[in-house]
Amino acid sequence: MKSLTKKQSAILKYVLGTLQGEGYSPTYEEIAKNFKLRSKATVAEHLATLEAKGYLKLPGGRGGALQPINAALNISRAVLVPLAGLITAGKPIDTDAAADSNEAIAVPADLVADPANTYVLKVRGQSMVNEGILDGDLVIVQRNPSPKNGDVVVALLDNAYATLKKFYREQNRIRLQPANAAMQPIYAKDPLIQGVVRGIIRKFQTT
Amino acid sequence: MKSLTKKQSAILKYVLGTLQGEGYSPTYEEIAKNFKLRSKATVAEHLATLEAKGYLKLPGGRGGALQPINAALNISRAVLVPLAGLITAGKPIDTDAAADSNEAIAVPADLVADPANTYVLKVRGQSMVNEGILDGDLVIVQRNPSPKNGDVVVALLDNAYATLKKFYREQNRIRLQPANAAMQPIYAKDPLIQGVVRGIIRKFQTT
DNA sequence: AACGATAACCGAACAAAAACCGAACGTCAA
DNA sequence: TTGACGTTCGGTTTTTGTTCGGTTATCGTT
Numbered sequence: 001m002k003s004l005t006k007k008q009s010a011i012l013k014y015v016l017g018t019l020q021g022e023g024y025s026p027t028y029e030e031i032a033k034n035f036k037l038r039s040k041a042t043v044a045e046h047l048a049t050l051e052a053k054g055y056l057k058l059p060g061g062r063g064g065a066l067q068p069i070n071a072a073l074n075i076s077r078a079v080l081v082p083l084a085g086l087i088t089a090g091k092p093i094d095t096d097a098a099a100d101s102n103e104a105i106a107v108p109a110d111l112v113a114d115p116a117n118t119y120v121l122k123v124r125g126q127s128m129v130n131e132g133i134l135d136g137d138l139v140i141v142q143r144n145p146s147p148k149n150g151d152v153v154v155a156l157l158d159n160a161y162a163t164l165k166k167f168y169r170e171q172n173r174i175r176l177q178p179a180n181a182a183m184q185p186i187y188a189k190d191p192l193i194q195g196v197v198r199g200i201i202r203k204f205q206t207t
Numbered sequence: 208m209k210s211l212t213k214k215q216s217a218i219l220k221y222v223l224g225t226l227q228g229e230g231y232s233p234t235y236e237e238i239a240k241n242f243k244l245r246s247k248a249t250v251a252e253h254l255a256t257l258e259a260k261g262y263l264k265l266p267g268g269r270g271g272a273l274q275p276i277n278a279a280l281n282i283s284r285a286v287l288v289p290l291a292g293l294i295t296a297g298k299p300i301d302t303d304a305a306a307d308s309n310e311a312i313a314v315p316a317d318l319v320a321d322p323a324n325t326y327v328l329k330v331r332g333q334s335m336v337n338e339g340i341l342d343g344d345l346v347i348v349q350r351n352p353s354p355k356n357g358d359v360v361v362a363l364l365d366n367a368y369a370t371l372k373k374f375y376r377e378q379n380r381i382r383l384q385p386a387n388a389a390m391q392p393i394y395a396k397d398p399l400i401q402g403v404v405r406g407i408i409r410k411f412q413t414t
Numbered sequence: 415a416a417c418g419a420t421a422a423c424c425g426a427a428c429a430a431a432a433a434c435c436g437a438a439c440g441t442c443a444a
Numbered sequence: 445t446t447g448a449c450g451t452t453c454g455g456t457t458t459t460t461g462t463t464c465g466g467t468t469a470t471c472g473t474t
Contacts, residue, residue, distance in 0.1 A: 005421070016311060020287045024216040028461065039424045044462065046422085059461095106315035111410055132409075134339040152411060200409035202339075203318060204359055214433075235450065246435045251451065253433085266450095 004053065011035065011046050012055055079112045080104040081140065084119035089128050092160045093121065093194070107140055111199035117143040118198070121154070128164055131178055137202045139164065141195040154194035157186070164197065209260040218242065218253050219262055286319045287311040288347065291326035296335050299367045300328065300401070314347055318406035324350040325405070328361070338371055338385055344409045346371065348402040361401035364393070371404065 004012065014034060018026045028040040028047075037043060050056045082104055085095035105120045112118050123137045131152075133139065139154075147153050153167040155176055165176035165186065176186040211219065221241060225233045235247040235254075244250060257263045289311055293301040312327045319325045330344040340346070346361075354360050360374040362383055372383035372393065383393040 007422075016287060019210060020313065022213075022216065023220070024211045024213045027213070027459080029459090037423075039426095040461070041425080041463080042423050049421090106317060108313040108315065108408065110313065111408075129339060132336060132339050132341040137339075196411075198411055200407070201315070201318075202407035204403075204405055212432075234448085236448090244434075246437095247450075248436080248452080249434050256432090 004050075004055070008046060008050060008053075011043075012050055015047075015056070079107050079109050079115050079118075081107045081112060081115070081118050081120050083122065083138075084141075085121055086124045087121040087139070087154065087162050087164070088124040089163050090161050093154075093156075093162045094124075105138060105201070107199070107201065111140050112142075113198065114142055119143075119195075130183055131164055133164060133200060134202065137200055139197050140199040140201070142198050144193075144196045147193055147196045152197040154197065155188075156192040156194055157188060162194075167193070167196075211257075211260065211262070215253060215257060215260075218250075219257055222254075222263070286314050286316050286322045286325070288314045288319060288322070288325050288327050290329065290345075291348075292328055293331045294328040294346070294361065294369050294371075295331040296370050297368050300361075300363075300369050301331075312345060312408075314406070314408070318347050319349075320405065321349055326350075326402075335371055337390055340371060340407065341409065344407055346404050347406040347408070349405050351400075351403040354400055354403045359404040361404065362395075363399040363401055364395060369401070374400070374403075 011031065014031065015026060018024070018030075026034075028043040031043045032038070032040055035043075047056060047058060051058045085093050087093050107118075107120070119141055121139050121141055123133055123135060123139060126135055128134075141154055147167045149168050151167050152164060153176075155163050155165055155167070157163060163176065163186075165178055168175040168177060173187050173189055174191055176188060176191065178185065218238065221238065222233060225231075225237075233241075235250040238250045239245070239247055242250075254263060254265060258265050295301070314325075314327070326348055328346050328348055330340055330342060330346060333342055335341075348361055354374045356375050358374050359371060360383075362370050362372055362374070364370060370383070370393075372385060375382040375384060380394050380396055381398055383395060383398065385392065
């Protein structure tokens with residue numbers, strides 16, 4: 001990634017800032033005003049160099065007007081994802097807990113590939129510490145019928161007992177491997193795969 | 208996800224707002240009135256664009272009476288936080304790694320109390336698995352000179368060697384307790400507290 | 415100090431997208 | 445049948461990014 005000059009960096013920060021904070025991309029005039037420039041051409045030049053260096057994606061279309069700028073980096077917004085329930089290893093998933101208080105969690109958009117099919121489970125208990133998942137963690141789960149090898153999945157053993165494991169398809173069985181390599185894997189013929197884990201968020205209370 | 212123009216963003220915000228506040232979706236005329244538009248056609252145009260960009264789901268094409276608009280996605284506040292460097296337990300924090308590529312991470316706003324004094328460190332190595340922190344995790348850190356007891360802090364032992372531990376002030380020393388209660392605490396007289404950990408984000412690659 | 419290269423800047427003219435309008439139309443529920 | 449509502453159609457106005465031909469700073473090198 002090529003390095004930027006001071007001015008370029010400032011403009012990039014401003015663009016990404018409004019894109020993120022306000023929710024829309026600034027117009028050239030707004031940028032110009034913000035930096036006390038009197039010509040939009042100058043702004044265009046800066047943005048062109050930023051694009052050339054790979055920091056921004058200007059809308060491809062020719063000609064034009066008012067075309068929102070897409071950030072190249074993962075600068076998209078956060079998505080509100082419903083909190084679907086509590087997951088405790090070895091127990092059924094408790095969907096009732098969050099049913100009434102249909103809470104929604106803000107999740108960075110780059111953790112969410114398919115917003116319509118994504119939900120959040122809150123982890124209860126210490127039983128997954130060996131997978132690096134602690135009590136109170138939020139796991140972002142995407143409903144997905146066909147996980148790839150190596151994906152972390154929410155699996156229901158015997159159709160009820162929840163567990164978070166790495167998924168591997170073998171000859172005629174499925175291996176569920178704990179993230180901690182020292183632990184023994186579980187083998188199952190036909191576990192019910194609830195979804196694929198895309199990310200984890202841990203919040204510490206603000207004292 | 209395509210980004211929006213100023214007007215589009217404003218209208219989206221309004222629609223989602225009344226949806227959440229009032230419980231039903233506003234009529235086209237209400238929207239028009241709110242934005243001082245004299246034609247419903249303009250509103251229809253805007254909503255069509257919003258739908259095309261994937262921010263709204265308009266009621267199924269059939270003719271029409273006032274049916275609620277379903278928000279497919281919600282914009283919500285996330286904050287752009289700079290990626291300040293790499294943290295490897297037992298080693299100095301590597302700030303150079305991210306110095307030039309001033310990358311920024313979208314973090315849910317509720318993990319960030321003070322945006323100006325918050326930054327992100329990327330964890331390197333397996334040495335903190337016992338604290339439930341894996342290689343590649345992102346820790347959200349708030350600069351804070353005075354951590355409270357029980358806060359997870361980024362501490363620099365001997366002014367250089369980084370570690371993530373729970374912070375407890377005792378009589379005439381400071382106890383740094385691993386998150387895993389089974390492990391032995393570290394005692395130090397005057398560790399340099401780099402900041403307080405507010406949250407952790409773990410991303411799994413989308414295969 | 416002189417040179418060249420690159421970054422930063424300017425203003426005007428232009429075309430196309432975005433934003434807007436009014437009126438007529440169809441549909442549904444009360 | 446009567447509204448209230450969303451939809452469609454034809455425009456017009458406004459906003460905005462692009463382009464072009466330049467001028468000034470800035471910086472490293474000779």
